[in-house]
Amino acid sequence: MKDHFCGTSWRAEPETLYLGGVGAVYVEKLEFVLPETWAGMAVTLHIEQEGGTVPQPMLLDGNNNAPVDGRFTTARQGLWMLMATDGEGRREMTMPGKYVCYQTLENGEGTGADGPAMPLRYQYLQLVLEQEARAALEAQRAARYRQWVADRCAAKEHALLLEALSGMRYSDASAWDMIAQLKQRWNSPPPEQAEPVAVESIRLDSKELSIKVGESCPLKATVLPGSAPQTVEWMAEPEGIVQLRENTLTAVKGGTALLTAIAGGKLAQRRVQSVAVSLEKLALDKPSVKLKQGESVTLTATLTPTQSTVTAVSWTTNNAALAVMKDQTTAVENGKAVNTLAALKDGSCIITAAAGGKSAVCSVTVEKNGQSGGDEPAIVMYAVSNRLNGLSTSRADVVVQSGKAYTAALTLNEGYWLISIKVTMGGEDVTATAWNEKKMTVSISDVTGNIVITAEAKLPMLKELAVGAVTKLVEKDGAAAEEFMVIAQDYEKELNGEGRTLLARRHGITGKKWNTTWCTYADSLIDVYLNSEYLKDAPQALKDILTETKFYYTPGYSGSGSSYTGSHTVTTLSRKVFLPSCYEFGFESYGYTSASSPKYYHLEGSTFADAKKLALALLAADAETAGSVPNTYFHFCLWTRTPVLNDYGSGLTGSALKEYLYKCAEAVWAQMLTAPDKLNWGGYKVNEPENMSWPDLYRCWTHPCFTLPGNTVIDAKGNIVEVREE
Structure with missing residues (x-):
């Protein structure tokens, strides 16, 4: 292309166009984004096919498009460039780029002898990588040959120099020792450089792999021949099912992933079944508890096996007037979920913990907490529930006594903005009187019912920030x-x-x-x-x-x-x-x-x-x-x-x-x-x-x-x- 059109400093991105199969059109058109300085100029697309054939140039249409036709696809590969002219003798061009038309790809089905049939996009990827690997191998061979020539040229120069030095006379006999050392060094043959070897194939040890979520296994592949570079790269899709790190595969969540090993332009694949671990048993550390009004106790749910894919446990009560749980759901950590039970009123109820289709119950008995020896009324307790997202509270109370005051300070997570807040007592919305936005506090002077504080805070978007923020x-x-x-x-x-x-x-x-x-x-x-x-x-x-x-x-x-x-x-x-x-x-x-x-x-x-x-x-x-x-x-x-x-x-x-x-x-x-x-x-x-x-x-x-x-x-x-x- 340079000989034909004298390319300039403009460079196309990408330089190589991958268009489809020989004799068939897979890419229908090319759309170019041109330099602003080319506005108003006539732009033509020039092609040189493999072998030197130069078809008629194509003029880009008003949308800077050009069709991909036989001028491209009748050859396996070639060069291309753009030329812009303005009718006044001004002419600018891009540096020549490459185009490649690969052979038609077969879309296999089922599973072959060496693993699953390779999807079409991976066949295409392998063809691209094979070409890159061949180019790299040729570059290595060319460098090896240049070094071989340089070594032999240096050997001839050394021989001539030694001949000249040996024919001289020296006043100091030590000069001959130095010449002998040079002879020994220069007459030693240069180290032989190994001939670069191309990768012929890569094999995996099995067609399919089944692994439980949370487990890991080493990644192994055999690159043939053994004298070829043994570096193997790994990839897996879709993302999120398995994790690849330092030649180790770890199952993250249930599903099927396609694992690909790449070496020297060759690919090998196998399916990985990441098996979710079902929950077999859920148990509470306290099958029954006896509390007085206002008291609380911790309940711990243990999940078996600990590596099950269950992430949270839900908690319910059959009588919220008697006893409540601090949180409706709690996260599972190391096979355990912890929550707090608070007693409100005398009576009996059942607390149920459930997850993964399993459940466990705790029988709760709440006794009166009135003054002994008199007719004083029993103390009435109410539950406090905090449903906070993006902020925290200064109070960890689960219950509060009737008639008492309740005050809690809310703190936003760093960088968060308050989006909404609602405070209810006994089911009635008391936000207007209980919430102080300036102080970020919830204050209720006389508690007469269960308190629920629901608040959400989020990180702001840039467009929500004021100018100068x-x-x-x-x-x-x-x-x-x-x-x-x-x-x-x-x-x-x-x-x-x-x-x-x-x-x-x-x-x-x-x-x-x-x-x-x-x-x-x-x-x-x-x-x-x-x-x-x-x-x-x-x-x-x-x-x-x-x-x-x-x-x-x-x-x-x-x-x-x-x-x-x-x-x-x-x-x-x-x-x-x-x-x-x-x-x-x-x-x-x-x-x-x-x-x-x-x-x-x-x-x-x-x-x-x-x-x-x-x-x-x-x-x-x-x-x-x-x-x-x-x-x-x-x-x-x-x-x-x-x-x-x-x-x-x-x-x-x-x-x-x-x-x-x-x-x-x-x-x-x-x-x-x-x-x-x-x-x-x-x-x-x-x-x-x-x-x-x-x-x-x-x-x-x-x-x-x-x-x-x-x-x-x-x-x-x-x-x-x-x-x-x-």
């Missing part, structure tokens, strides 16, 4: 969470649609310079850093939801002196991580004001709500760690894509940040290119060290920004929990 987020694997500030909701919704929340790293990153030479934001080192090194170690959960955001952009000052070029035209730019603009932070460009060069405003988006407060909050966070910055003049400067710089000012400290000290830098930016000794920023002067050019001097704070789906949920530790469906 701070949330934690893990931005790098293995690192502590960083604080991020909510800068805007529905950021640039006319460009990105609704539902995107803009976050900015609260503490800026130090030491980042704009560039080593003058350039626009899109060509700056900061932009490169944010979308490469900064994202390199991001957690996969963050990468999965971090997509490109489109925003308004003007390249900025261009030209010399006071002249402007068309680079101030407002366009759009797309980045995963970016910087806000000067205008978004509420500051207009501090531009030229003469008649020949009118003041220009960078209209890069809309001003944020509470924009200057947000900017001050970011700078205040930078002030917290300003002592780590060598150049104190720029403790309170932040980069934007405009850019924007803040004048340090005489005697300014972090607690005395003032809005009027912001000086936007369009005109100043242009002056910085000449690296004067002093810069005048609207009456404030900043002294620079001599002989320093501005790109190396100005290392302001960098606050990475990006948007995430508004329904993203992040826990208190900064981990992404989910993108909640509504």
Whole structure:
């Protein structure tokens, strides 16, 4: 393809297209996403078949589609590329990519001699892996041959050198000892490199495996021949039935999984039956109990076998007026479930524990607890039930005496928001009088019935956070969470649609310079850093939801002196991580004001709500760690894509940040290119060290920004929990 069409630096993704079988069309069409700079250009798809045949190019339709026809599929494989032309001599191309048309795959049924018939997608996977393995083997052989040639060339050179050294005269006889040592070393044959061996097959020790939930077994496979690489990779689907870790399989829940072993492009499979362990027996530690009113006792349910798949035990009473259980259900841990029984009123009742089709009962007798020797009425007790999700209570009481006061403080789990709460007493809703939202307390002055407190709390979604709110987020694997500030909701919704929340790293990153030479934001080192090194170690959960955001952009000052070029035209730019603009932070460009060069405003988006407060909050966070910055003049400067710089000012400290000290830098930016000794920023002067050019001097704070789906949920530790469906 390069010989035919002179490929350029454009590279396609993916480079290899897998299209189907020879002589048959499996992929019906190809749809391309083209560079923005190709808009309006005629784009053609060029193909070179295996063997050198070059069919007629195809013109992409209005949707940038091209059909997959015989120009592709009459050959097993070949090369392809795109060419864009504009009719004025301009021509751009992609680097050639590969396409492959594999043979037709057979969809087997039943079970073969070596295990279950391989599903179609695995046959396809094996063909792909076999091709990769063959390519890797050929590369190893080529490297081995190159080493063989290099060793023999070196041997000839050594022989010539030894011949020359042996024909010389030496004043010191020790020289001959050195020559003898060289002869011994150089005449020794180089170590023989083993010929790379391809994997011919991989075998498993059985066609099917049955294993009980909770049990484990080693993973074993035989790779043939024995001289081939013995590395085996394992996979199983569907997920969640078995777990694979360090060559060990563990059954997690009941079901059937397909286990696949992969080595050198070859696959072997077997079915795994993960058998759920049924509960055989459930027993209570106390078949009967005798209590007085107000007393409580612990009941423990024991499950046999302990590895049964039962996860919870339910508890019921046949007379809730006499005795109640603290929880309606309790979790099973190590084969046991524990609950608390509380006595309310004299009489007899039955408590039943049930799970997995088994049950056990406890006979309960409650005696009066009145004053002895008189006619005092018996004490009346009422049950307290807490049905809490996402929060906890300060009271562990199961019962409370009639006529007494009851107060409990509720505490939200870290990072949770209260969604709902309801308090009932004797079946009547008393939330309005019992619940104090400010203090987060439930208070009842006179208990006259059973109390039930039902409350639910959840982690908030990003779109529920107010602008200016701070949330934690893990931005790098293995690192502590960083604080991020909510800068805007529905950021640039006319460009990105609704539902995107803009976050900015609260503490800026130090030491980042704009560039080593003058350039626009899109060509700056900061932009490169944010979308490469900064994202390199991001957690996969963050990468999965971090997509490109489109925003308004003007390249900025261009030209010399006071002249402007068309680079101030407002366009759009797309980045995963970016910087806000000067205008978004509420500051207009501090531009030229003469008649020949009118003041220009960078209209890069809309001003944020509470924009200057947000900017001050970011700078205040930078002030917290300003002592780590060598150049104190720029403790309170932040980069934007405009850019924007803040004048340090005489005697300014972090607690005395003032809005009027912001000086936007369009005109100043242009002056910085000449690296004067002093810069005048609207009456404030900043002294620079001599002989320093501005790109190396100005290392302001960098606050990475990006948007995430508004329904993203992040826990208190900064981990992404989910993108909640509504």
